[in-house]
Amino acid sequence: MKFQRSSVVTQLHGAIKRLKQDLKSLHSFALELSKDFQRQSKTCLYQVLAAVQGIQLQNEAMQMFQIKAFDLEQSLQEVTERYEKEKQKRKALHNSLIELRGNIRVHCRIRPLLPFDDASGLSQGRQRNFSEKVAYAADDETVLVKCSRPGHASVNKTFQFERVYNDLESQDAVFADVAPLLTSLLDGYNVCIMAYGQTGSGKTYTMLGPQLEGNLAFAIEEESELGIIPRATQEVFRLISEKPPGSYCVEVSVVEVYNNEIFDLLAKDSCGKVFGIKRDVVTTREGKSDVPLLTHETVENASEFLHLVKKGLLLRVTHPTLVHAHSSRSHLVVTLTITTVVFGDNFGTLCEDEQISQRLNKEASFTFPQKMRDNKSTSSSRASSPVQLEATEKMKQVKTRLQLVDLAGSECVGMSGVTGAALRETSFINRSLSALADVLGAIAEQRAHVPYRNSKLTHLLQDSVGGDAKLLVMLCISPGQKYLTESMQSLGFGTRARQVQRGQVKKKISQCRVKENKT
Numbered sequence: 001m002k003f004q005r006s007s008v009v010t011q012l013h014g015a016i017k018r019l020k021q022d023l024k025s026l027h028s029f030a031l032e033l034s035k036d037f038q039r040q041s042k043t044c045l046y047q048v049l050a051a052v053q054g055i056q057l058q059n060e061a062m063q064m065f066q067i068k069a070f071d072l073e074q075s076l077q078e079v080t081e082r083y084e085k086e087k088q089k090r091k092a093l094h095n096s097l098i099e100l101r102g103n104i105r106v107h108c109r110i111r112p113l114l115p116f117d118d119a120s121g122l123s124q125g126r127q128r129n130f131s132e133k134v135a136y137a138a139d140d141e142t143v144l145v146k147c148s149r150p151g152h153a154s155v156n157k158t159f160q161f162e163r164v165y166n167d168l169e170s171q172d173a174v175f176a177d178v179a180p181l182l183t184s185l186l187d188g189y190n191v192c193i194m195a196y197g198q199t200g201s202g203k204t205y206t207m208l209g210p211q212l213e214g215n216l217a218f219a220i221e222e223e224s225e226l227g228i229i230p231r232a233t234q235e236v237f238r239l240i241s242e243k244p245p246g247s248y249c250v251e252v253s254v255v256e257v258y259n260n261e262i263f264d265l266l267a268k269d270s271c272g273k274v275f276g277i278k279r280d281v282v283t284t285r286e287g288k289s290d291v292p293l294l295t296h297e298t299v300e301n302a303s304e305f306l307h308l309v310k311k312g313l314l315l316r317v318t319h320p321t322l323v324h325a326h327s328s329r330s331h332l333v334v335t336l337t338i339t340t341v342v343f344g345d346n347f348g349t350l351c352e353d354e355q356i357s358q359r360l361n362k363e364a365s366f367t368f369p370q371k372m373r374d375n376k377s378t379s380s381s382r383a384s385s386p387v388q389l390e391a392t393e394k395m396k397q398v399k400t401r402l403q404l405v406d407l408a409g410s411e412c413v414g415m416s417g418v419t420g421a422a423l424r425e426t427s428f429i430n431r432s433l434s435a436l437a438d439v440l441g442a443i444a445e446q447r448a449h450v451p452y453r454n455s456k457l458t459h460l461l462q463d464s465v466g467g468d469a470k471l472l473v474m475l476c477i478s479p480g481q482k483y484l485t486e487s488m489q490s491l492g493f494g495t496r497a498r499q500v501q502r503g504q505v506k507k508k509i510s511q512c513r514v515k516e517n518k519t
């Protein structure tokens with residue numbers, strides 16, 4: 001029993017000893033752990049402190065950057081404003097220079113890539129290449145053509161124009177730059193706006209608006225999509241509405257030049273049914289071009305005008321080509337003639353120079369359109385005193401003209417895939433466009449003889465191209481690689497047109513008072 005107790009005690013002692021040893025090693029382990037923890041937390045603390053310091057520094061740097069960025073933003077804004085002002089000044093100077101030299105203004109519009117740019121009957125790979133964009137608006141005055149094709153010399157060329165529109169710019173933006181010309185029209189200048197470009201490049205879209213499916217007329221319901229012709233007419237009538245009533249009379253004529261023949265698209269037969277009648281263009285004794293017997297319809301507002309133009313357009317010749325399903329095969333010339341009654345003792349002598357005053361006195365005739373004749377006869381019948389009669393007789397009329405031209409598309413026969421009669425049309429189109437380029441070349445080189453009569457188109461447009469009209473050429477460009485050659489040709493045409501100097505464009509009415517109709 002005693003032996004048993006002492007062995008238990010011994011065992012307990014042993015166990016206690018082991019426990020003590022374990023406790024000791026646990027204690028030293030705990031000590032190690034705590035030291036390690038302290039070390040690590042110190043390191044972490046240092047790291048956190050360093051990070052906080054870093055963040056603080058970064059915050060300070062950020063604040064500095066923000067201040068600097070704000071300063072830079074402000075100076076950028078100032079520089080941009082200064083640049084815009086300088087640009088406006090430069091534009092104004094450039095415009096004055098254009099006026100003085102009688103330069104042709106050239107604007108260039110690059111249309112977006114469209115689904116039909118792919119439809120060329122080529123293999124998939126080539127189609128993808130062909131629909132690649134190669135013509136861009138680098139800025140609002142520069143076109144960049146950039147293209148490198150295996151086996152061809154790479155192209156990297158810029159062209160400068162008075163204004164360049166990129167593919168996203170709206171009809172509104174295009175018209176905003178055209179509108180000042182219409183103010184000039186009512187100030188007494190002749191104005192001509194002409195769309196030039198390859199087939200399918202957006203000339204009709206720019207001049208009229210998108211065409212209705214299967215119909216040559218354009219959609220007038222979509223106001224924002226309207227092109228230059230309908231907008232210009234609305235603007236002309238808006239400007240007229242601000243003038244004394246009865247002092248302006250507007251007439252319209254619609255002509256197409258097809259296969260080097262001129263057709264009057266407003267001519268009517270005896271039953272009043274509209275159809276195109278062939279007309280001729282002649283040179284008058286004063287050296288002006290004229291189309292005898294051409295129908296001029298008087299219009300009172302923009303919708304009457306649009307109604308007539310739409311009627312005329314239904315007669316315009318179109319033909320599907322590989323490039324464009326509704327390709328216009330004729331040049332369309334819509335002319336608005338504005339007759340202004342001017343009044344004053346010094347009519348003519350008040351005008352800018354002797355030559356012009358003589359010309360104006362010659363041009364100012366008393367063959368008033370019906371509406372103005374009515375006004376005139378009304379005032380004549382009331383003009384009972386000799387002074388009043390004399391004043392009435394001093395009322396004279398001056399005609400100014402707005403010519404809006406949608407040229408047929410220049411094109412490469414291989415590209416458009418036309419044959420037969422359409423091929424003949426194409427050859428007439430190309431010949432008339434090259435006659436136009438020849439005329440511009442002759443004027444640019446100030447040659448004694450300008451070959452206006454080489455084509456009916458140039459003969460018809462003689463007074464606008466070579467005469468005293470403010471002329472704007474709206475170059476239309478397709479951006480795809482497929483049309484590279486045609487685009488380069490159009491850009492070359494625009495560049496040459498800009499170089500033409502025709503002498504200072506003269507007003508047809510200068511300082512002469514527009515009649516105030518007090519009846």
Ligand SMILES: Nc1ncnc2c1ncn2[C@@H]1O[C@H](COP(=O)(O)OP(=O)(O)OP(=O)(O)O)[C@@H](O)[C@H]1O
Pocket residue numbers: 110111112114167197198199200201202203204205206210211324326327328329407408409410476
């Ligand atoms: N800026 C544009 N935005 C959207 N679509 C456009 C634009 N320009 C042209 N288009 C579209 O491209 C197609 C061809 O345009 P358009 O009929 O104006 O060409 P065109 O130069 O008059 O051709 P053609 O000389 O063969 O008559 C049309 O479907 C037209 O709606």
